[in-house]
Amino acid sequence: MMKRFFTVFALVFVVALSTPHAEAKKFGGGKSFGKSFKTAPVKQKQPQQTDTIRKQNSPAASSSKKGLMGGLLGGLLAGGLLAAFFGGAFDGIQFMDILIIGVIAFVLFKLFKAMRANKGTPMGHRESYAGNSPQQQPQQPQQQYRQAAGAQSQPQNGGFESTDSDVPFNLPPNFNMNAFLSGSRDHYRIIQGAWNHNELEKIREYVSPALFADLEAERAKLSGEQHTEVMYVDAELVRADYDANTAQLSIKFSGRYKDSVEGVEEDITDVWHLERDLKTPNAPWLIVGIQA
Known part of the structure; x- marks a missing residue:
C-alpha cells in the first residue's frame, strides 16, 4: 500500500515539474520589476446639478x-x-x-x-437654448481656436476620478486618454511579440534603461523563440499624476493569452507604470515598472 502511494506521489511530482510555466513566457516573465505605485480603478464623476436643474x-x-x-x-x-x-x-x-x-x-x-x-x-427653456438664438452670431474661427488652445493647456480628466483618495488621477496637459489606451493595447502586442522573438533592441525603445537591464537578464533565462500569443487585451488607466518635470501613468491590462505549442492559456493581469519627461520636447512615454 505504501509503495503504491509513493509511486503515485512521484508521478504527480514529475507531472507538476514538467508542466510548462506560462507566466515565464510572458513579457517580463510574469514577474514584477522596476518602480511600483498604488493603483485604483477610476469612476465617472457625478455631474453637479445647477440651480435651475x-x-x-x-x-x-x-x-x-x-x-x-x-x-x-x-x-x-x-x-x-x-x-x-x-x-x-x-x-x-x-x-x-x-x-x-x-x-x-x-x-x-x-x-x-x-x-x-x-x-x-x-x-x-429660454436659458437652455439661448446659445442657439438666431440673433446671436457664431464665434469667429480664430476665437474658437484660441479658446480651444486655452482649454487644452489645462489638464482634462475627461469626467473621471479615482475610486481611492490615496491614488491620484491628474491627467497631464494635452493628454488624449482614449487614443493613449488604444495605442497601449497595440504596444502590448508588439512588445510581447518582441519578447517572443528575443528582439531586445525593439523592447529597449519602450522601457527605461534601468528596467531594460532587468528584462534583458530575465529574457536570457529563456532559450530560443517563444510562442505566447495575445488572444485579446484591454487597457484602463488606474493612476495618473504629473508635476513640472515628469508625467506618470499606470495602465492595467486585462485579457487572455495562450501558448499553442504547449497548450497553455492564462489570464492577463499586468500593470505597467510609465513616465514621460515634460522638460524634453516630444519625449516618449517609457515603461519604468511592471507589476505582474
Missing part, C-alpha cells in the same frame, strides 16, 4: 401646477361653493348666485390662461 427636480417645482390649482380653487372648495353648485343648492338662481358663478368662471379663465402660458414657455 435643482429647482426643476425639487418637490416644489414638481408640484407647481398642483400648487397653482390648489391656490386658486382651494378657497372655493373650502367655502363649499362647488359642493353647493353641484348639490342643487342653486335652484331658483338669485343675483348673488349669478355673481358667485361669475367669480368661478373668472378664476377658471385665469387658471387656464396661466396654464397655457406655462406650457408655451417651460421653465429653463
Whole structure:
C-alpha cells in the first residue's frame, strides 16, 4: 500500500515539474520589476446639478401646477361653493348666485390662461437654448481656436476620478486618454511579440534603461523563440499624476493569452507604470515598472 502511494506521489511530482510555466513566457516573465505605485480603478464623476436643474427636480417645482390649482380653487372648495353648485343648492338662481358663478368662471379663465402660458414657455427653456438664438452670431474661427488652445493647456480628466483618495488621477496637459489606451493595447502586442522573438533592441525603445537591464537578464533565462500569443487585451488607466518635470501613468491590462505549442492559456493581469519627461520636447512615454 505504501509503495503504491509513493509511486503515485512521484508521478504527480514529475507531472507538476514538467508542466510548462506560462507566466515565464510572458513579457517580463510574469514577474514584477522596476518602480511600483498604488493603483485604483477610476469612476465617472457625478455631474453637479445647477440651480435651475435643482429647482426643476425639487418637490416644489414638481408640484407647481398642483400648487397653482390648489391656490386658486382651494378657497372655493373650502367655502363649499362647488359642493353647493353641484348639490342643487342653486335652484331658483338669485343675483348673488349669478355673481358667485361669475367669480368661478373668472378664476377658471385665469387658471387656464396661466396654464397655457406655462406650457408655451417651460421653465429653463429660454436659458437652455439661448446659445442657439438666431440673433446671436457664431464665434469667429480664430476665437474658437484660441479658446480651444486655452482649454487644452489645462489638464482634462475627461469626467473621471479615482475610486481611492490615496491614488491620484491628474491627467497631464494635452493628454488624449482614449487614443493613449488604444495605442497601449497595440504596444502590448508588439512588445510581447518582441519578447517572443528575443528582439531586445525593439523592447529597449519602450522601457527605461534601468528596467531594460532587468528584462534583458530575465529574457536570457529563456532559450530560443517563444510562442505566447495575445488572444485579446484591454487597457484602463488606474493612476495618473504629473508635476513640472515628469508625467506618470499606470495602465492595467486585462485579457487572455495562450501558448499553442504547449497548450497553455492564462489570464492577463499586468500593470505597467510609465513616465514621460515634460522638460524634453516630444519625449516618449517609457515603461519604468511592471507589476505582474
